[in-house]
Amino acid sequence: MRAIITVIGKDKVSIVANISTxxxxxxxxxxxxxxxxxxxxxxxxxxxxxxxxxDGFTSLKNQLEEVGKENELQVHLMHEDIFNSMHxx
Amino acid sequence: xxxxxDILETIKMIQEENLxxxxxxxxxxxxxxxxxxxxxxxxxxxxxxxxxxxxxVKVGEDIEREYGIPIINKRISVTPISIISAATNxxxxxxxxxxxxxxxACNVNFIGGYSALVQKGFSSGDKKLIESxxxxxxxxxxxxxxxxxGSTKAGINLNACKLMGQIIKKTSEYTADRNxxxxxKLVVFCNAPEDNPFMAGAFHGVGEPECVINVGVSGPxxxxxxxxxxxxxxITEIADIIKKTAFKITRMGQLVGTxxxxxxxxxxxxxxxxxxxxPAVGDSVAHILEEMGLEKCGTHGTTATLALLNDAVKKGGxxxxxxxxxxxxAFIPVTEDAGMIDSARxxxxxxxxxxxxxxxxxxxxxxxxxxxxxxxETISAIIADEAAIGMVNSKTTAVRxxxxxxxxxxxxxxxxGLLGHGPIxxxxxxxxxxxxxxxxxxxxxxQSLKN
Numbered sequence: 051m052r053a054i055i056t057v058i059g060k061d062k063v064s065i066v067a068n069i070s071t072x073x074x075x076x077x078x079x080x081x082x083x084x085x086x087x088x089x090x091x092x093x094x095x096x097x098x099x100x101x102x103x104x105d106g107f108t109s110l111k112n113q114l115e116e117v118g119k120e121n122e123l124q125v126h127l128m129h130e131d132i133f134n135s136m137h138x139x
Numbered sequence: 140x141x142x143x144x145d146i147l148e149t150i151k152m153i154q155e156e157n158l159x160x161x162x163x164x165x166x167x168x169x170x171x172x173x174x175x176x177x178x179x180x181x182x183x184x185x186x187x188x189x190x191x192x193x194x195x196v197k198v199g200e201d202i203e204r205e206y207g208i209p210i211i212n213k214r215i216s217v218t219p220i221s222i223i224s225a226a227t228n229x230x231x232x233x234x235x236x237x238x239x240x241x242x243x244a245c246n247v248n249f250i251g252g253y254s255a256l257v258q259k260g261f262s263s264g265d266k267k268l269i270e271s272x273x274x275x276x277x278x279x280x281x282x283x284x285x286x287x288x289g290s291t292k293a294g295i296n297l298n299a300c301k302l303m304g305q306i307i308k309k310t311s312e313y314t315a316d317r318n319x320x321x322x323x324k325l326v327v328f329c330n331a332p333e334d335n336p337f338m339a340g341a342f343h344g345v346g347e348p349e350c351v352i353n354v355g356v357s358g359p360x361x362x363x364x365x366x367x368x369x370x371x372x373x374i375t376e377i378a379d380i381i382k383k384t385a386f387k388i389t390r391m392g393q394l395v396g397t398x399x400x401x402x403x404x405x406x407x408x409x410x411x412x413x414x415x416x417x418p419a420v421g422d423s424v425a426h427i428l429e430e431m432g433l434e435k436c437g438t439h440g441t442t443a444t445l446a447l448l449n450d451a452v453k454k455g456g457x458x459x460x461x462x463x464x465x466x467x468x469a470f471i472p473v474t475e476d477a478g479m480i481d482s483a484r485x486x487x488x489x490x491x492x493x494x495x496x497x498x499x500x501x502x503x504x505x506x507x508x509x510x511x512x513x514x515x516e517t518i519s520a521i522i523a524d525e526a527a528i529g530m531v532n533s534k535t536t537a538v539r540x541x542x543x544x545x546x547x548x549x550x551x552x553x554x555x556g557l558l559g560h561g562p563i564x565x566x567x568x569x570x571x572x573x574x575x576x577x578x579x580x581x582x583x584x585x586q587s588l589k590n
Contacts, residue, residue, distance in 0.1 A: 054141070135393065
């Protein structure tokens with residue numbers, strides 16, 4: 051099972067590091083990262099493996115949202131299937 | 140990997156454009172709960188609902204969290220109670236109380252199925268159930284009721300129209316201290332679908348399986364915002380944009396329905412391809428029509444734009460889901476749609492125009508507040524008109540009007556929450572009493588002779 055983390059907000063030092071640290075702590079393997087800067091808005095999309103999470107999906111989601119709040123970023127963790135079903139036939 | 144722009148589009152739809160799953164509705168058959176002892180039958184009903192649906196809200200919330208898509212309502216629909224209560228020969232209100240208790244135990248906000256199907260006449264349980272509706276809806280908060288009084292195959296039961304005019308008024312009077320909310324939970328149908336997930340008209344038809352999961356999607360805001368980007372498009376392009384957007388919205392419904400049915404161990408029924416508005420700004424069907432180029436919803440051109448919207452939503456949605464059913468079309472409930480409320484207040488939108496609109500969309504005259512002193516026969520005639528449109532066009536139509544007891548045209552009624560608020564609309568002052576009091580059956584039209 052895979053999920054997608056999206057991070058949107060003002061660019062600053064250590065966004066990627068903060069998010070990756072949470073992933074590592076929860077045993078979520080990062081499979082792919084894609085980041086861009088659109089008119090100073092930082093956008094990162096990260097594909098992670100959630101098969102072997104140490105503390106479950108909800109806990110990871112809460113921790114990521116916590117990091118988002120601390121850094122004034124919008125962070126979402128969503129199951130990959132929702133994007134696949136909407137954008138792929 | 141997926142394209143970043145696609146991912147962001149999905150997130151924007153959910154975060155900014157109010158894309159959500161409007162309802163996951165579990166349909167439960169109560170046929171095996173029938174007993175001649177009403178108390179025993181009520182126990183059976185309660186136990187069966189709780190057995191199947193106790194996990195419904197939890198599973199809904201889990202899916203919501205994991206997929207990041209809000210699921211606004213988790214609801215239950217059951218076999219029309221008139222069928223279950225017929226065996227008891229007692230006042231069926233006890234069933235309404237059992238349904239209410241079960242809804243509270245399962246933590247669902249509405250339970251539908253306090254219903255009867257009388258398009259061709261009343262059986263012994265039907266009349267008792269219909270006469271008990273005002274009491275049932277005033278003693279409960281979560282129970283919804285629907286009565287089917289006509290169909291393309293059977294014609295229109297004018298006796299039932301007459302009775303329902305009186306019942307709607309009485310239900311409003313019984314709940315006058317709660318903004319007449321009872322009438323907002325009572326729908327009169329022609330050609331009622333048996334797998335509708337939306338309230339207040341949901342019930343679990345007798346042809347349905349033991350238990351089933353039906354899903355209703357939403358997303359007027361997403362459609363409107365897609366159209367905002369196409370200011371100079373011609374109307375064919377507009378139809379195409381709506382189709383593509385409806386496809387995406389419906390895929391969400393299909394995904395959530397499949398997942399919920401897997402987790403609950405219950406078969407997946409249908410996705411209802413409907414654009415269901417809410418009173419929230421940015422979640423309005425009227426605003427889509429205005430985006431297509433109308434100064435105000437209700438003006439000339441409204442029926443044409445609505446017909447296009449309704450058709451394009453179906454065309455887009457039907458490919459996105461393996462099982463489509465329910466009402467499937469754009470809803471136009473006046474008090475639940477910010478744009479409609481606005482148009483009704485300025486009288487750009489009248490009840491006559493709404494009636495024309497119901498010929499090209501689902502569902503009918505929905506959530507319309509009328510003066511409290513409207514004669515019951517006039518309400519019956521409104522029902523008969525609407526049923527005639529459904530009968531002749533082989534489509535579902537319905538009437539959910541709320542007589543605002545003690546209030547006059549120009550004043551407003553506020554239900555709060557998803558049911559919204561709205562102005563009391565002007566209706567014809569001329570009597571239809573003689574027509575309604577004739578009684579009898581309007582014969583089925585030629586369209587019924589398809590064999």
